[in-house]
Structures are given as structure tokens and as C-alpha cells.
Amino acid sequence: MLEVSNIKKTFNAGTINEKRALNGVDLKLEDGEFVTVIGGNGAGKSTFLNAMAGVWPVDEGRIVIDGIDVTGLSEYKRAKYLGRVFQDPMTGTAADMEIIENLALADRRGKKRGLGWGVTASEKDRYYELLKELDLGLEDRMTAKVGLLSGGQRQALTLLMATLQKPNVLLLDEHTAALDPKTAAKVLETTDRIIEENHLTTLMVTHNMRDAILHGNRLIMMSEGRIILNIAGEEKKNLTVEDLLHKFEEVSGEEFTNDKAILS
């Protein structure tokens, strides 16, 4: 379970570049809830995810994961509870290391990294099976450097890495935005499967309204550093893009001007 209460974050406070990025965000996720997050540019979606991940400390508010208050934990300590996939396929993997080494690194998230072997024989077998499930042929290239993979393959691998040690919360930050539509659809399909199989509590930021409606069992919309819409259950199942645009205008009193979100 994830409980976020009243998080605030202002960048460059006290200067002319002051930006109130998060303006008191409250959110509660039950175990296994899969929430999609949408909003225009600068609405605070990615900032919200970065706040959870501990990229920087928040100014105010609390973040509690499964009863553990992680607000004061630095990024690497908090990583124990979180699985993350980034927008840029280059960010989530170590390009000069082998596929299998990347998986082994992720498998030790939140554990002590001692002087035992970096990859053990039994782990190799397990990774082979898991890579096979991705259906990208990566199981036959386990010792290839990750830098040789395509963006889509890297995102699928990062997804697998993020969930190798079951995370308390999975954070997906527009993880298909840098991919072509066909690859994006495939990665999303894999995302759905992995979340379903592992019953993962998930936050997925997306620019794409249709994806936000199609995936997950709850949808939130952000604007100006706040959550302005929260749609779940039957209402979400019957939602259309038009409904969503209409609701946005209703709540915020302005038109949804992000062309990219409408068109994609």
C-alpha cells in the first residue's frame, strides 16, 4: 500500500525561476492497484514520480510505503521498495554490461552486495526463463552488451529488472514515450502481463490518453502540481477520450491544450 499525503515541492525557491511543481498531492493506493497518471506538460506528473523515488527530498508531506515512512530515505535506500522504468531507454540499464549482469544487478536491489559471485548458475537459468517470456529473443543473447539492444528491447529488459525483486510500488515514467507506436504497444502489453502476474501496485505516467484509459484500474489527472481528477471502477471502464477532455475543462475551467495528448 502506498500513502502519499500533502507533498509539496518548489524548485528554485526565492528566485525569479521559482516553480511550485507539487502543490499538495494526496494519494492512497491499495495493494495491486494500477493507476495511470495523465496531465499536460508541466502538470507535475514526472515530478510526482521523482518525489516518490527520492530523486530529491520533498519540502513537505509524507510518503509511506507498506507502513514504512520513506520520506527521509535517500534515493538508493528507497530503491529497496521501488521498481522504476524511465522515459529514456538509456537510463534504466548499464549499456556496457551484459544483459545477464544487468538482471543480476537488479536482482540484488535492496540486498547486501558482498563478495559472492555477481551472477550465479541458478540465477542464469531463472533469467533465461524470464527473458523467454518477453518473447524478444533475448534469452539467446544473455551475454550481449545491453548497448546493442534497441530502445524497445531495453525498455522491456528494464521492466523485467524493475520487477525481478517484487517491488512494493512500481513506478513507470512515460516508459513508452520514446518508442515507435508498434513497439510501445508491445511494451505496454508486457507491462500489463507482468503487473497482473505479480499483482503489483503501480503508478504509470503517460502522455497518451487512450493508453491511460485502456490500462490500469484507476486514472488520475494532474494539473499545476495537484491531482484534479480521480476516476476508478466502472466509470473508468466506460471512459472515452472525449469524456476525459470534457471532465478536464469542467474541473480546471480551461481547455486541455496539450496537442500531443489529444492526438496520440
Place this chain on the structure above:
Amino acid sequence: MELATLFNAMPGNIAQGLLWGIMALGVYLTFKVLNFADLTVDGSFATGGAVAVVLITGGVPAPIALMIAFFAGVVAGFATGILHTVFGIPDILAGILTQIALYSINLNIMSGSANMAVNVLKYNLVVTLREIPHTIIISLISVAVIIGLMYWYLGTAQGSALRATGNNPAMSRAQGININLMKVIALALSNGLVALAGGMVAQYQGFSDINMGRGAIVIGLAAVIIGEVIGNAIFGKKMNFVLRLSFVVVGAVIYYIVIGVVLWLNMPTNDLKLFTAIIVAIFLAIPYLKGQARSSFRKAGKGAR
């Protein structure tokens, strides 16, 4: 300029190359694995020499003196690591600060004198230029053991985390790796190796000198880069990690053979550092220029009207 003189000098150059190869392995750890240009080494190399000579002349057996020299280097690397990670000083500057501080510390270790002799006739040394075949054997064994240890360590879970830190810090943090700790560990181990090499070189030449580490980083980089270029030319894609480390040492040996040839050609010793800098600049430039040649604006603009 007789050829015989050159050949007579060769074993000595090879021995020196092997000893400096140990220092180059330390540089490899920071420069290649951690992606950190560490200038501490110019100071920690001399620290290793000073500590070893002071201890040996004080009656400590040479192998134990070398172990203590190693730990002196570890402390130096630790200092740079703390300056960088705790106090946020950029990598090159952190290294320079430790290096300059070590100048004073090294002088103090040698009780204020700029150099200190250790006579092989009076003390039992590990290596010496008076017995070059013996030196070559000892340094080959040392190099093999160090490469073995580095191969093992970088293959462990902790070593993998270290490699990931150098390769992608953002990913490493997301995987729960304490990248600051990893940087400090790598800097400490690297400078430990550098100081160990300093202690061996001091014994080889029969004295330690406050300036013996000057330009060490450049020689280390020369070895790493020359080894890489030659290794890739011979083995191409078959280069594995052990070969990669071995070629760092090969690079150091080649460097000293080239220096031997240059001296044989009667180049003034004063110009050696200039020569070294030019060699390193050329080897650093080759991969870049090759890439440029493959895709350059000049090529793209060919046939423009």
C-alpha cells in the same frame, strides 16, 4: 648508437614497464571502470615509494613495507573519495587537492629530504635493477596475481555494482547501489595499487624521490590506451576482461620499450615528458579522429555546389 646497447637496455625497460604496469592497473580501475579521471596518483605513487623506503631502511622486511605502502595509497584514495562524494568537489579537482597535499606529506614521511636511498647491498629488496631477470619474474608474478584479484573482485556482486556505478550512475541508484560508497572504494583500491607500484619502483631504482610520481597519471593513461588500441587490433571482439587487463600491462611495457628506443636515439632526457604527452595525445586522438573520418561534415558536403 650501437644496436647492442639498445638490446642490452631492453630487459631493464621491460622490467620497468611491468612495475609501472601495476600502477597502470590502478589507473584502469578509476579511469576505465569508474569513469573518474583521478589525479591523486601522481602523489600516491610517490607516497608508496616514500613509505616503502623509510620502512625498509628502518628495518621492516620489504614485503611488509610494500603492504603498508599499499594501505598508505588506500588512505590517499579514500581522501580523494571523501573530497568528491562528501564535499562535492569535482573529480579532477579533488584528485589535484589530495595530490598537492601529498607532496607535503611525502616530504614529511622522508623526514624533510627530497629523496632517500635504499641500498640493495644493505637491505633485502623485492626487486632491483641490479638483478633484472629476478625483477622480471617477481613483477610478472605480481602482475598475474593482481590481474587475478581484479578479475575476481569485479566479478563479485560488489564489483558488479562498482562497474555499474561507472557505467550508469542513475540506473545504479535506482537499483539501490550506494554510488558514493562505490566511488570511494574504487579510488581507495586504485591508489593502493598505485602506491604499491611506487614502493616497488623505488626499490627497483634504489631510492625514493619526492618527484618520482610526477606525470604518473599520464604514463598510466598511456599504458591503458596503448594497451587498449593494440589489444583491440589483435583480438578485436574476442577481447575478454582478463585480456583487457593484461593489455594494460602490455601497454606499460611497450611504453617503456619506446622510451628505451627514444633514449637510444639520443633524445635529451629533459624532453621525455614532452614526448610522453605527445604519445598519449596521439593515442587519445586516434579513436576520435577515426570516428570523425567515418562521418564528417566535410565528407557529407563533398560535391556541394
